[in-house]
Amino acid sequence: MMDLRIKASAGRFLSLGVSLMSRMISPPSNHRLSRCRLRVARVRSKVNMWRRNGLNTSTICVPGIRSGSSKHQLLGQLGKSGQYADKSASDKMPLNSFVCFFAMRLISILNNCHHFPGFVNESAKMYVESKSIEIDMRARVGSKPVCSCCHRPGPTYDHLGVRRFEFIPFWGFVVFLIYRMRRVDCRSCGVKVEEVPWGCGKHQMTTAYVLFLAHWARKLSWKETALSFRTSWDKVCQAVEVVVQWGLAHRTLGPIQAIGVDEIQYSKGHKYLTLVYQIDAGCTRLLWIGKERTVETFEQFFDMIGTDLTGKIEFVCSDMWKPYLRVIRERCGNALNILDRFHIVAKMNDAVDNVRAAESRKLAQGGFEPVLTKTRWCVLKRNQNLTGKQRIRLRDLLQYNLQTVRAYLLKEQFQHFWNYDSPTWAGKFLDEWTSVVMRSRIEPMKKFARTLRNHRELILNYFRAKKQFSSGVIEGLNNKVKVTMRKSYGFRTFRITEIALYHGLGKLPEPEMAHRFY
Numbered sequence: 243m244m245d246l247r248i249k250a251s252a253g254r255f256l257s258l259g260v261s262l263m264s265r266m267i268s269p270p271s272n273h274r275l276s277r278c279r280l281r282v283a284r285v286r287s288k289v290n291m292w293r294r295n296g297l298n299t300s301t302i303c304v305p306g307i308r309s310g311s312s313k314h315q316l317l318g319q320l321g322k323s324g325q326y327a328d329k330s331a332s333d334k335m336p337l338n339s340f341v342c343f344f345a346m347r348l349i350s351i352l353n354n355c356h357h358f359p360g361f362v363n364e365s366a367k368m369y370v371e372s373k374s375i376e377i378d379m380r381a382r383v384g385s386k387p388v389c390s391c392c393h394r395p396g397p398t399y400d401h402l403g404v405r406r407f408e409f410i411p412f413w414g415f416v417v418f419l420i421y422r423m424r425r426v427d428c429r430s431c432g433v434k435v436e437e438v439p440w441g442c443g444k445h446q447m448t449t450a451y452v453l454f455l456a457h458w459a460r461k462l463s464w465k466e467t468a469l470s471f472r473t474s475w476d477k478v479c480q481a482v483e484v485v486v487q488w489g490l491a492h493r494t495l496g497p498i499q500a501i502g503v504d505e506i507q508y509s510k511g512h513k514y515l516t517l518v519y520q521i522d523a524g525c526t527r528l529l530w531i532g533k534e535r536t537v538e539t540f541e542q543f544f545d546m547i548g549t550d551l552t553g554k555i556e557f558v559c560s561d562m563w564k565p566y567l568r569v570i571r572e573r574c575g576n577a578l579n580i581l582d583r584f585h586i587v588a589k590m591n592d593a594v595d596n597v598r599a600a601e602s603r604k605l606a607q608g609g610f611e612p613v614l615t616k617t618r619w620c621v622l623k624r625n626q627n628l629t630g631k632q633r634i635r636l637r638d639l640l641q642y643n644l645q646t647v648r649a650y651l652l653k654e655q656f657q658h659f660w661n662y663d664s665p666t667w668a669g670k671f672l673d674e675w676t677s678v679v680m681r682s683r684i685e686p687m688k689k690f691a692r693t694l695r696n697h698r699e700l701i702l703n704y705f706r707a708k709k710q711f712s713s714g715v716i717e718g719l720n721n722k723v724k725v726t727m728r729k730s731y732g733f734r735t736f737r738i739t740e741i742a743l744y745h746g747l748g749k750l751p752e753p754e755m756a757h758r759f760y
């Protein structure tokens with residue numbers, strides 16, 4: 243009798259398009275306690291049946307049931323398989339409850355962003371304790387493997403063992419693509435391992451992951467990148483190396499109108515790198531890095547770009563380092579060699595600072611008032627950049643009759659040099675200024691004046707090039723180099739430094755991806 247009544251009411255609900263269970267949370271107004279109890283009992287028996295099948299109420303609940311599953315619903319879908327995972331659950335076997343639901347969605351996400359014709363993302367498994375996800379891939383039935391040598395498809399020869407490719411981590415889970423590599427029976431190359439579109443060569447990382455890591459390695463330090471994505475410093479380094487090698491192989495070098503050459507110290511001791519930049523108006527980038535700063539080093543750069551491109555270079559900016567000047571003269575004779583303004587100013591500041599330091603020591607030894615202590619930046623900074631305090635300090639200092647003060651005044655006078663437009667007038671100013679300095683009896687300043695005289699023509703080339711190549715460009719690039727080196731707290735080896743600098747400043751092209759992961 244009771245059964246019949248229930249069946250009848252169930253039929254009524256179904257005919258309204260609502261399931262029996264969903265009506266249970268908002269029971270009909272004419273419900274009776276006895277009926278309700280019966281319905282709860284039926285739901286409970288169903289829940290027990292699901293449990294026997296290894297499923298959990300939270301993942302299979304019908305909307306509206308609040309009886310058995312409410313606890314898991316409150317904890318969230320992840321509750322059972324994530325942070326509240328059963329301790330006894332084996333890591334070898336993924337937990338079915340969450341995984342079925344999760345795998346299906348993960349595969350559809352993957353199909354949307356990382357899918358290659360000829361291959362199927364078949365299934366996904368999640369291992370809770372090792373926090374990893376494995377995605378099984380297989381070749382589509384009837385598809386032909388592509389030869390890794392000649393990039394042409396051929397018949398399958400046999401299958402190799404399973405290979406794991408590391409993919410971009412997903413919400414804190416390490417993701418691996420699992421694929422059984424085939425061998426191709428290639429007509430022209432013989433039996434070769436197939437080429438897969440998501441990987442490169444023998445690397446264990448997928449191309450997407452390599453690009454992802456390299457992208458972040460440009461923004462963060464390599465160590466921070468490794469920590470952020472739960473990988474090792476070596477993996478980040480590998481990723482950057484792959485991207486740099488690809489970029490170097492695919493970049494276009496020419497045409498180059500202007501280059502700048504500079505040296506930079508790296509590691510401990512007197513270890514230098516020669517850096518060659520392109521400093522055209524529309525394109526500033528790092529072109530080449532060489533070990534040491536010798537004639538042989540710099541010659542390698544011209545060997546690399548070849549005589550055609552060398553012949554088209556119009557301007558070369560450099561400092562006064564003799565080997566560089568010699569190579570530029572010999573290999574790139576047609577170009578105008580400009581001595582970089584930045585380096586001249588830096589040399590002048592060195593001279594002034596030497597005078598100040600020596601005089602400060604002398605004052606201290608003679609027991610005089612230490613007027614020169616803490617005045618370094620007062621005399622080295624440009625007048626307009628001084629702070630209020632430094633300005634007052636400088637004004638006091640200028641009242642003394644000191645060598646430092648005279649050197650400072652000479653330095654300030656030399657600033658006018660840069661305002662000239664005509665090389666002839668600039669040359670006249672230079673001659674006059676150097677002869678004043680030579681009479682000043684301040685040895686470091688005299689040495690600097692002699693250097694200027696020796697390089698007179700190269701310095702005036704700055705005006706001949708119509709001041710196109712100001713110090714700003716090379717100074718900016720130099721600062722970027724220093725930042726890159728500092729971000730890594732100093733690279734120990736030349737190879738790593740080279741990779742990092744090319745990556746940061748080379749403006750190298752990158753392989754195209756159908757989907758941008760970052």
Ligand SMILES: [Zn+2]
Nearest residue numbers: 389392428431
């Ligand atoms: Zn082949």
